[in-house]
Amino acid sequence: MKYFIKKTVSMIITLLIVSFLMFLVFEIIPGDAAVSKLGTEATPEQVERYRESMGLNDPVPVRYARWLAGYLHGDFGTSTKYERPVAGLLSDKLTVTLFLAVESFFFFFFISIPLGVLVAKYSGKAFGRISHLLMQIIMAITSFFTGILLVFIFGITLKMFTPYRFVAPGDSFLGFLGCLFPAAVAIALPKIATVVRFLKQSVTSEERQDYVRTAYSKGASSNRVYFLHILKNAMIPVTTILGMILAEVMAGSIVIEQVFNLPGLGRFLVSSIGSRDFPVVSAIMLYMAAVVIIINNLVDILYHVVDPRIQND
């Protein structure tokens, strides 16, 4: 418990430091918000008045505090391109990205973990060899190509889903999840291959441990030994990778969103950078940084759950 509190405090401090750095970066990037707002024809007096009224002449710490306070209240500023609050613009895109992430992570998790153990268990047999080869092939193919392949095979040839049709979550939630599924599979496949290979290695090294022999000596079946005794130990090194993958999918995939025509965060980020819409860009970047930091900390805490040998200090 003490460890948990300590970890949370350090996480909040990290988040603050990151947000300050982010704020500084956008300060340093050339370009004057007032000039870009009023246009090049504005007189210096007009610009100065605008700066004063918007508080742009205040020192950096004051403006940072104001900016941070706005974020904490859910006010992410106003998009310069759409002239609408950033929060409203982002909420739809975030829904798509988050559900895509959750869906692909579930798909990934419930396939890769059992498959990894089975590949290790049957590593000398045909099943193990074929899956091993298959995983290597999948890993070598980039996810957008897998995506195109999935659209072609299951969408166009087999007509199992309508390619490039997007159902808003408000219209039909199940339809929304359904239209995300091919993209989720495309994201998950290469990650499944990575984790299966890694877990296989981990399980193979655990197989040789003495406690496995003890479990067999109690009369446990080989499935029980693999999925209860070995898996729990083998998951310890894999936990880090799972965290990294979760952070990656939560941040949104630009390429996959493009291939499957999904209005997610990644695509929005690219178009906002193109139009120099800095309030939107900084909000998305802060979200991505926060996701990575929070998930990494969760993984650290999770370590203590899966491995009781780690001391809580």
Place this chain on the structure above:
Amino acid sequence: MLEVKNLRVSFDDSDEVVHGIDFEIGETEIVGIIGESGSGKSVTALSCIGLLKDNATCTGEIIFKGKDLNKLSDEERRAYKGTEITQIFQEPLTSLNPVLTIWHQLEEPLILHRKNMSPADRKKRVLQAMQQVGLNDPEELLDCYPHELSGGMRQRVMIAIGIICHPSLMIADEPTTALDVNLQDQILALLKRISRDHHMSIMFISHNMSIVRNFCDRVYVMHKGNIVETGTPDEIFFDPKEDYTKKLIGSIPNGKLREDSLKGDEKTILKVEDFSVFYKQQKKRFYEKTVLKEVVKKVSFELHEGEMAGLVGRSGCGKSTLSLGLLGLHKITKGSVFFEHDGKKTNMLDRHADKHGVMQMVFQDPYGSLNPKKKIGWILAEPLRMKGELKTSAERKQRVHEVLQEVGLDLSYSRRYPSDLSGGQRQRVCIAVALIQGARLIIADEPVSALDVTVQKQILELILDIQRRTGIAVLFISHDMNIVRQMCHRIFHMTDGKLNELTPEEVSDDIHKK
């Protein structure tokens, strides 16, 4: 109750490691199987309970309570494992699953074999079994993980797992080898009591002759996959028939005192005064000051040229820390360590002093202390290259060959890798590494405790021979009083970081206690 006939075990259809052995174990009988590593005793045990790996082929009959287990399918055989036949292993820490609580591990045999037992009954049985093996406050231990228990407690947990389903036969494969001597006695007494109270037979596998002698009703001696002799412990130990058994019994350190003594006018070679070694203790909060823990406490002693001094003590008393400290391998120390030879004084604690070839160390584990990727010749020549006195490789080769001969290996060994060598040969190489620089003092940290008795005897003789021939001083660290007594002129005893020298009376007193 268990009758094994013509048991043969081979791996990958080629190497037969057990060549058709017959033995039997009666009800409530404790039967010992002794033999050196590689004699096939562990493989025999594993085939009795059915834990051989897939690449092993096992033929012959294993008749348990009238049923041939070797004819059963894997599924049928599982019904015996953990209920009728159980096994406990050598290393209790690694044999328990590190990420499951004691409760889960104790409960498992009941879940597997007593399917109609209610959770409350299971808990009752688990607590009862824990009490039977002498674990006090069993309730509190249930939620612990193996790493939170001491070595003795872990082995008790293993035994509790073994007896929880009231088996008829327990196979104990070196169950006390990883434990301290006084813990060994406790665990053995416990096993004996359980065997008597619950009418459980024990198949006891060990390489330790003295334990087998006191513990077993009957003994089988195994050698290279065959049973060479059988009888009661007294028959085997006092009247061995076979040559191999005679050799085995003859190799046991008998604890006779070393006969030759020093003249008394030898020069001091090592002078240690008020020497302390510290470890940094883990800080609880980052702003706390680092606390130093004194592991070796103000030790003073002298070693003389040509002297063999023994250092005994329990594990964890600071023996190894002291030896590393003497070599200057510990940073946080107090006091002084001076090495004197040929009128030259070297401060061992000065990190910049030239310490080449002054003092050398031989470690316990000959497998881990040689670089597996280099040939023996390269390993031996390395200190010569660093020292740079012998410029040409031919000169170095010459020196390597001399040293190899000195430790009783022929020249062809310089072209081999450590993995091609047996444990005893490796330890010879380690001694050669220590000798090659002309060290005048060797610290040998448990040099023979990883070796079999017969090999142990050879290495001890080699060390004695080298010491007599070259007149070097040796600090011999061991936990086995019998070995130290027959090797050393003087014996130091270490408890809790403090050192005291045993008087000759104390040394001979110890013999009578045994």
